[in-house]
Amino acid sequence: MKKNLLYILIAALTIVIISSCKKQLDITPEGAPSKGNFWKTSTDAVKGANSMYELYDDENFYGRGFFWFINASDDMITGRVKAQGDNVRDFNSAYIGGDYTEGQWKMRYATIKRANDVIRYVPSIDMDATLKKRLIGEAYFTSGYMYFQLASNYGNAKAGVPIVTRTNMDDPNPTPRAANVNLNYDYLISELQQAANYLPYFDQLGAADYGRPHKVAAWAVLSKAFLYKKDYPNAEKYADSVINFGKRDLMPNFADVFKAPNNWGPEYIWSAVSTPAGAGGWGSILPGVMLENKGWGKYNGWGYYVPTKELYDSYQPGDIRREATILKPGDHFMFFGADNVYASVNSLSGFQFRKYMDPFSFADPVGKHISPNGDHPTTDLNLPLLRFAEVLLIKAEAAIMQRGAGAGDTELNRIRVRAKLAAASGMTLADLKRERRSELAGEWADRHRDMVRWGDAAAAYAQPAHGFSGATVWPARKFNPQVHDVWAVPQKEIDNSGGVIKQNAGW
Structure with missing residues (x-):
C-alpha cells in the first residue's frame, strides 16, 4: 500500500520518489532487506536506512503502548x-502478555537489527561518501536510542538487557x-558517540531530510543517558555541547x-515525525489518544492518560505552563474552529491534557491537521521526544548533583522566566x-522514570x-523499589529464548 506524506518522513521502508514542489513521498513497503540480494547500491543503502523508522508508525511504538509505562x-x-x-499502572503482574506493552521489547530489537545491518553493510557500498556517512550515523543513533529505552525500562543493577551487536x-x-x-x-x-561523529548538524540537512537524526540530537540523548547512569560530569558535558552550540x-x-508550524523550531531536538x-x-497517535473519548461527537478521541489534581496543584501561582x-x-x-468551554463527558479525573490540542483547533481539520482515520489519530504535530528545555533541565540537575x-x-531561570x-x-x-x-508534564520525558531514579516513587504512589x-x-498503589524499578520482561521473549532470557526479579 502506498502512502503520500506531506513531509518527507524518515520512517519509511523504501527509497522514495520526491515529487515537484511539495516534496511529497510515495512509499512502497518492501519488507526487511536481506544480505543475498541487497546491500549492493546507494539505493539499497537508503532503503535499508529508511527501514529503521518503519515502526514509528506502529500505534504502540510512540502512541499508546509505550505510554502505558509513563502513565x-x-x-x-x-x-x-x-x-x-x-x-x-498498578504494577500488577497481570499486565504481562498484554498486547500494548508485550511488543515494546521486540519492536526495539527489530529496529536495532536493522540499524546493525546498515552499520555492517553500508560501508562497503560504492556510493556518495557524504550520504554514506550520514546513513551510518543514523544507524548508530538508532541503535543507541533504542538501547537507551530498553535499558531504562527493563534493566537495573541486577540484570541489564541483551546486547545484540554486529558481531x-x-x-x-x-x-x-x-x-x-x-x-x-x-x-x-x-x-551514540559514534553517531555524533558521523551525523551532520540539523542545519546541514535539506528540508527533505528534516526528521532524520543529527549531531545535536546525539549529544542530547548522550546527556540524558549519562544522567540516568548517574555520571553527572558527562551529563553536564553533553548538555553543554547542546546549549553552547547556540543553534538550539x-x-x-x-x-x-x-x-x-514549529515542528522544526529552535526547541526541536528529536521528535516522532507525524502527518495526517x-x-x-x-x-x-498520542494527540488523539489523549483527546476526549469520542471527541464530543466530532472525532474519535480515545480518552486515555488524563491529568491528576496533584499535577494541576503542583504548579506555582502565575505559571503559564499550567x-x-x-x-x-x-x-x-478552540475545537474544530469553534470556541468551546471544556466539560468532559467521560474523563475519570475531569481534566484533559491540552498540550497536543492545537491540530484539533482548526475549522475542518480532518485530512489537513488530523488523520481522516480516527482509529489511527495522527496529526501534523511532531511529538517531542527530547527538546531543548529538557536539555537545560538535564544540565541543571547534573550541576546540582555535583555542586549543590x-x-x-x-x-532553571531560563525556563522559569519563559513560564512568567x-x-x-x-x-x-x-x-x-x-x-x-511543570515543564515536561504529559511528554515522553517520562515522569515515572524520573520518580524511580530519584527514589520518590514509593512515597508518591502510596497516596x-x-x-x-x-x-x-x-487508589493508593504499592510500589516496591526492589521490584518495580523496572518493568517485566515480556513473557514471549522469555519463552522464545527457551529460558535463556530471565524475568526481572519479583515479577
Whole structure:
C-alpha cells in the first residue's frame, strides 16, 4: 500500500520518489532487506536506512503502548477503564502478555537489527561518501536510542538487557541478558558517540531530510543517558555541547512549542515525525489518544492518560505552563474552529491534557491537521521526544548533583522566566524536580522514570490520586523499589529464548 506524506518522513521502508514542489513521498513497503540480494547500491543503502523508522508508525511504538509505562506516574491516570493498562499502572503482574506493552521489547530489537545491518553493510557500498556517512550515523543513533529505552525500562543493577551487536547478531542462539544495566549504558553511549561523529548538524540537512537524526540530537540523548547512569560530569558535558552550540534555544512562548508550524523550531531536538496525510495518517497517535473519548461527537478521541489534581496543584501561582498543559472544567479552547468551554463527558479525573490540542483547533481539520482515520489519530504535530528545555533541565540537575544548591540556577531561570515566573537563586534539587514536572508534564520525558531514579516513587504512589472535584479517582498503589524499578520482561521473549532470557526479579 502506498502512502503520500506531506513531509518527507524518515520512517519509511523504501527509497522514495520526491515529487515537484511539495516534496511529497510515495512509499512502497518492501519488507526487511536481506544480505543475498541487497546491500549492493546507494539505493539499497537508503532503503535499508529508511527501514529503521518503519515502526514509528506502529500505534504502540510512540502512541499508546509505550505510554502505558509513563502513565504509571503521579501526573496522570487512565482516563477510562482499561483493564490491561490499569494493571500496568498498578504494577500488577497481570499486565504481562498484554498486547500494548508485550511488543515494546521486540519492536526495539527489530529496529536495532536493522540499524546493525546498515552499520555492517553500508560501508562497503560504492556510493556518495557524504550520504554514506550520514546513513551510518543514523544507524548508530538508532541503535543507541533504542538501547537507551530498553535499558531504562527493563534493566537495573541486577540484570541489564541483551546486547545484540554486529558481531553476535547472526548467532542462532538467544543472547542472554547483560550482567547489569551499566553495561548497557556503556554500550549505548559508545553507539551514540559514534553517531555524533558521523551525523551532520540539523542545519546541514535539506528540508527533505528534516526528521532524520543529527549531531545535536546525539549529544542530547548522550546527556540524558549519562544522567540516568548517574555520571553527572558527562551529563553536564553533553548538555553543554547542546546549549553552547547556540543553534538550539527555547521558543519565546511555551504553548507555541506544541504547534505544527514549529515542528522544526529552535526547541526541536528529536521528535516522532507525524502527518495526517493519506487515508490513515502516519506516525504518533498520542494527540488523539489523549483527546476526549469520542471527541464530543466530532472525532474519535480515545480518552486515555488524563491529568491528576496533584499535577494541576503542583504548579506555582502565575505559571503559564499550567493552563497551556491542562484543560479543566470551564476553560475555553478552540475545537474544530469553534470556541468551546471544556466539560468532559467521560474523563475519570475531569481534566484533559491540552498540550497536543492545537491540530484539533482548526475549522475542518480532518485530512489537513488530523488523520481522516480516527482509529489511527495522527496529526501534523511532531511529538517531542527530547527538546531543548529538557536539555537545560538535564544540565541543571547534573550541576546540582555535583555542586549543590544554586549550581543549576542559570538553566532553571531560563525556563522559569519563559513560564512568567520570577527568577530565583540557590535553587535545590527539589526546585529542579518541580520545574521538570511543570515543564515536561504529559511528554515522553517520562515522569515515572524520573520518580524511580530519584527514589520518590514509593512515597508518591502510596497516596491516592484525585480529580478536579477533589474526589479520589485512583487508589493508593504499592510500589516496591526492589521490584518495580523496572518493568517485566515480556513473557514471549522469555519463552522464545527457551529460558535463556530471565524475568526481572519479583515479577
